[in-house]
Amino acid sequence: MTAEGNEHIYKPAMMRIAAMRDEAPQVRTLRLEFVDAADHEQFKKNYRTGMFGLYGVFGEGESTFCVASPETRKDYIECTFRETGRVTSTLANCDVGDMISFRGPYGNRFPLEDFEGKNIVFVAGGIALPPTRSVIWSCLDQRDKFKKITIVYGARTVADLVYKQELEEWSKRGDVELVQTVDPGGETPDWKYKIGFVPTVLEQTAPSSDNAVAVMCGPPIMIKFTLVSLNKLGFKPENVYTTLENRMKCGLGKCGRCNVGSVYVCKEGPVFTAAQIAKMPAGDM
Amino acid sequence: MAKILAKNKLNDVIAKLKSAGIDLFGPVRDDKHSWYGPVEEAGQLALDLILTDRTLKELFFPQTEPLLKFEIKKQQVDMQEMSPPNRQRVIFAVRPCDAAGIAIDDALFGWDYKDSYWFKRRNDSTIVSIACTAADEFCLCTSLKLSPDSTKGSDILLWPTKDGKGWRVEEITDKGKEFLGRINELLEDSEDQTAAVANVPVKFDLDKVVAWLAEPANFDSSFWREISRRCIGCGACTFLCPTCHCFDIQDEGNTYHGVRQKNWDSCSFAMFTMHTSGHNPRPTQMSRWRQRIMHKFNYYPGKFQANSCSGCGRCTRQCPVDMGIVETLREISKSV
Numbered sequence: 041m042t043a044e045g046n047e048h049i050y051k052p053a054m055m056r057i058a059a060m061r062d063e064a065p066q067v068r069t070l071r072l073e074f075v076d077a078a079d080h081e082q083f084k085k086n087y088r089t090g091m092f093g094l095y096g097v098f099g100e101g102e103s104t105f106c107v108a109s110p111e112t113r114k115d116y117i118e119c120t121f122r123e124t125g126r127v128t129s130t131l132a133n134c135d136v137g138d139m140i141s142f143r144g145p146y147g148n149r150f151p152l153e154d155f156e157g158k159n160i161v162f163v164a165g166g167i168a169l170p171p172t173r174s175v176i177w178s179c180l181d182q183r184d185k186f187k188k189i190t191i192v193y194g195a196r197t198v199a200d201l202v203y204k205q206e207l208e209e210w211s212k213r214g215d216v217e218l219v220q221t222v223d224p225g226g227e228t229p230d231w232k233y234k235i236g237f238v239p240t241v242l243e244q245t246a247p248s249s250d251n252a253v254a255v256m257c258g259p260p261i262m263i264k265f266t267l268v269s270l271n272k273l274g275f276k277p278e279n280v281y282t283t284l285e286n287r288m289k290c291g292l293g294k295c296g297r298c299n300v301g302s303v304y305v306c307k308e309g310p311v312f313t314a315a316q317i318a319k320m321p322a323g324d325m
Numbered sequence: 326m327a328k329i330l331a332k333n334k335l336n337d338v339i340a341k342l343k344s345a346g347i348d349l350f351g352p353v354r355d356d357k358h359s360w361y362g363p364v365e366e367a368g369q370l371a372l373d374l375i376l377t378d379r380t381l382k383e384l385f386f387p388q389t390e391p392l393l394k395f396e397i398k399k400q401q402v403d404m405q406e407m408s409p410p411n412r413q414r415v416i417f418a419v420r421p422c423d424a425a426g427i428a429i430d431d432a433l434f435g436w437d438y439k440d441s442y443w444f445k446r447r448n449d450s451t452i453v454s455i456a457c458t459a460a461d462e463f464c465l466c467t468s469l470k471l472s473p474d475s476t477k478g479s480d481i482l483l484w485p486t487k488d489g490k491g492w493r494v495e496e497i498t499d500k501g502k503e504f505l506g507r508i509n510e511l512l513e514d515s516e517d518q519t520a521a522v523a524n525v526p527v528k529f530d531l532d533k534v535v536a537w538l539a540e541p542a543n544f545d546s547s548f549w550r551e552i553s554r555r556c557i558g559c560g561a562c563t564f565l566c567p568t569c570h571c572f573d574i575q576d577e578g579n580t581y582h583g584v585r586q587k588n589w590d591s592c593s594f595a596m597f598t599m600h601t602s603g604h605n606p607r608p609t610q611m612s613r614w615r616q617r618i619m620h621k622f623n624y625y626p627g628k629f630q631a632n633s634c635s636g637c638g639r640c641t642r643q644c645p646v647d648m649g650i651v652e653t654l655r656e657i658s659k660s661v
Binding site for chain 1: 392393395397400401402404406408433434436437438439440441442541544545570571572573574575576578579580583585587590592597598599600601602604606607612616619620623624627628
């Protein structure tokens with residue numbers, strides 16, 4: 041996992057599943073602990089919020105997702121995934137105590153030091169809360185470094201909202217404004233929060249863009265309209281951060297598939313500003 | 326006077342290498358195909374070929390490379406790393422375009438994270454190339470600013486003599502020098518009577534092509550749709566390319582044991598970039614062909630200061646629908 045030397049760069053660390061939690065239908069969070077202390081030390085040294093990893097089930101292969109736990113909590117790795125492909129389906133059938141593989145952390149990070157002293161607006165949709173959550177907890181764990189924190193989170197239906205326990209926890213904290221919403225028709229009779237699409241609800245919430253940055257993660261369609269809304273609210277593209285989620289196999293800038301134009305998402309990303317993304321060829325996303 | 330290696334000394338060369346524990350590889354063929362493979366005896370070398378069907382890259386980056394193997398026992402997994410074989414080798418009678426392809430890919434496998442599988446084989450190999458005295462209509466090294474006698478990637482370059490009985494020996498690297506030291510007594514001193522290298526006409530203006538590709542507006546040009554219409558997405562051009570390096574990492578095995586391996590992959594395939602959600606950033610054959618050209622002549626040189634093409638022409642020579650890089654680049658060059 042080191043950059044130099046004769047060590048094989050595709051060699052993963054061994055991880056043991058320490059705990060698991062169901063978040064939504066077919067969405068699960070695993071807490072993973074390093075089997076080898078040296079691998080753990082390496083992770084503690086290198087991991088910063090925003091980085092990703094390749095999680096592997098032996099016999100099935102590797103899958104790429106973000107590290108959903110923050111850089112302020114490095115005793116373990118948490119990942120949240122939806123059961124869709126070959127690897128994630130098997131991962132969903134794993135038990136506590138099972139061993140899986142992990143390569144990483146790879147990629148760049150959110151520049152948290154640039155967020156200090158600023159208001160932060162988080163905007164997330166559906167299964168894209170996990171990469172955002174890593175940043176949210178990094179900020180909440182050192183709350184006094186940041187000014188106002190606003191979280192706008194929505195999903196198609198109430199059932200599809202992930203991290204329900206944490207949403208509850210954030211809503212009870214006095215130092216976070218949490219706005220939850222579901223798409224029209226996705227509400228349940230006892231739903232007491234917003235109904236509406238994320239960009240609309242964001243505009244209603246109208247967080248100030250003064251001395252503020254925005255972090256948004258979501259499906260491409262949500263990103264597209266959220267960008268318009270953030271623009272209306274006065275956020276400059278260079279103050280809007282997001283992550284790109286292309287298919288990856290190596291994570292190391294070699295396997296040749298995650299590029300958008302000349303930009304390798306695995307090396308130069310996954311964290312980009314909206315200003316950087318605007319320069320990439322839209323026809324390659 | 327020049328140092329000459331006579332063809333009739335090749336078996337002695339092989340014997341010398343063998344006694345030093347070094348394997349010899351070179352162009353070989355069966356009744357259907359040709360490739361670079363192990364050679365036990367000089368008669369196996371297919372020295373009359375303009376170019377083998379397959380490229381040199383598979384000797385450094387095999388189509389399937391085992392990375393690790395594992396045993397699963399209930400909740401315990403025993404994992405064992407796998408490495409390339411620990412064997413020194415000389416690869417003989419390589420074409421300069423194939424050798425250049427390896428040098429081009431050194432940059433990719435070496436940047437930031439170093440791929441030890443590639444470099445173990447690089448360190449253990451000496452590349453002895455032969456300058457081309459014949460070419461076919463698909464050869465395009467000169468269009469890529471290389472040549473039939475390019476030394477890029479070679480440790481030794483051999484120049485065929487006029488009488489066809491051997492080669493003048495040119496030492497390029499220290500590794501080449503070491504090889505010559507081993508076979509020094511087999512070399513003869515003779516007048517330098519080398520044959521003329523092949524004439525490979527320039528097919529397009531590379532600078533014009535590179536400039537056109539660098540213009541962001543051309544990314545959305547209708548040109549891409551027109552030029553890629555015939556492409557059936559078979560990926561043959563990528564597998565037969567000396568520089569195409571894209572790969573997949575896959576597990577094979579069952580509940581109890583298996584292997585994780587690196588396999589060749591291709592940007593021509595729809596699955597290559599397909600997201601789990603079903604979204605595909607490159608959903609059409611047009612977008613995939615554009616990626617291939619842009620990668621070779623814009624992205625790669627932007628990162629590594631070299632085009633990812635050494636001009637062997639295999640992509641065009643063996644394309645089932647008669648497409649290939651030449652046509653695309655020639656059309657771009659003509660349009661500017």
